[in-house]
Amino acid sequence: GAVVSQHPSWVICKSGTSVKIECRSLDFQATTMFWYRQFPKQSLMLMATSNEGSKATYEQGVEKDKFLINHASLTLSTLTVTSAHPEDSSFYICSATQGGGSYNEQFFGPGTRLTVL
């Protein structure tokens, strides 16, 4: 149980184009989803927290208009990198929580490797 998928697993795009990454909870309803960014050989940096049906909460320094997050249903959140540039190349990982407890474990997706040429 508690499986999270991401699609695509890797994507290569040209500079200036937009890329959408999907994060799905396959066997549970995710009240909250998180988006992380990981640079090579570095740790995960939280980008934003999204709750179903409401606007995402972005961490300080993350451009809201650059990284659009939509959490339209309890099983799907999307991250759109708009007008991507080479510096946006990174490994993007999502996680999801089921909710309802004092602390809710995050279940992680396998990640999406984005390369912007």
Added chain:
Amino acid sequence: AQSVTQPDIHITVSEGASLELRCNYSYGATPYLFWYVQSPGQGLQLLLKYFSGDTLVQGIKGFEAEFKRSQSSFNLRKPSVHWSDAAEYFCAVGAYGATNKLIFGTGTLLAVQP
């Protein structure tokens, strides 16, 4: 502010040897603590977690960790390392409340020599 420090960026051990990965945290109260493992190009897998109670926590794959409040540490241990344990290991501290955020350490890359 919460923070997590993993002092060792890279560790190499021989297969069959014991392992200890260090983690120190900064938090105003008793934290929720986690250890995750990440294989190359993959997401994160939870090894173990500490919320309360017994300070020695058992996890998957033969790993254990001990919470020491006096030292603000949550070190990960394994008595005998296998080649398949080679990966990146992240310690994380969780925030209470509705946000459920995780703050990650910088990670320790484990290499296993035959």
